[in-house]
Amino acid sequence: MISALRQDKKQHDKGVTGSLHWYSNSVSLISPTLVQCNEVISNINNNHCKIQLDSSSTNSTVSLLSSTKLHTxxxxxxxxxxxxxxxxxxQYLCILLTNNKTIQELDISHHSISDRGVTNICQALEHNSTLTSLDLYCNPLITSTSGLALSHLLLSNSSLIELDLRWSILSTESILLILQSLMDNKKIRRLRLDSRHKETCINTYPNYHLIQDRVDWGYF
Structure with a gap:
């Protein structure tokens, strides 16, 4: 919350006006104003299958994600x-994930989410049957607190195919817990993890050879 409020003030002090770009099948918002978010809500239609929200203030993000139009x-x-x-x-994102039955890819990257958010989203996705890709790349506020929620997600969700957890500060113990879940979840084809955990996980987890083709070790 504090970092979000600081961002709001920073944008206000700089007089940021934001940018809004419409494409044939997507819309991109960069540091959007409330007016621009309302424009998106008013004009977006079923031809726009992708929304990109970049460097948004709290007020603008809430304005966009709280729109029930996105649900349909x-x-x-x-x-x-x-x-x-x-x-x-x-909260609004979880409601969207629960009500919208077409979203297949969710990318929350680059200092956008922390443990509490991950836990809530994992709960919202437990019975989701449409999302196939969850990208949580480069979120250093994702810690070992999220390990259990992510592991449980893999045990309960039946649609996810790809999960990216690189550039978090999940502990090796949390990564081992997540790897164990792959034994039960046969749907996941690509689990992307930080390479700093690789050696310990390979040497510690006895069933690693059974899941190694589905694990992609990236860089921290």
Whole structure:
């Protein structure tokens, strides 16, 4: 919340006006104003299957994610970058994930989410049957606190195919717990993890050879 409020003030002090770009099948918002978010809500239609939200203030993010119009649109991909999600933002995002039955890819990257948000989203996705890709790349506020929620998600969700957890500060113990879940979840084809955990996990987890083809070790 504090970082989000600081971002709001920073944008206000700089007189940021934001930018809004419409494409044939997507819309991109960069540091959007409330007026621009309302324009998106008014004009977006089923031809726009992707929304990209970048460097958004708290007020603008809430304005967009709280719109019930998004619940019925033919969205396929939602990207949220450099946008610290407050509790209200996460709440509206979870409602969207519960009600919209077409979103297949969710990308929340670059300092946008913390443990509490991950836990809530994992709970919202437990019985989701449409999302196939969850990208949580480069979120250093994702810690070992999220390990159990992510592991449980893999045990309860039946649609996810890809999960990216690189550039978090999940402990090796948390990563081992998540790897164990792959034994039960046969749907996941690609689990992306930080390479700093690789050696310990390979040497510690006895069933690693059974899941190694589905694990992609990236860089921290």
């Amino acid at each position: 649109l033919n969205l396929r991909r939602l990207e949220i970058w450099y946008t610290p999600l407050t509790n209200d933002c996460i």
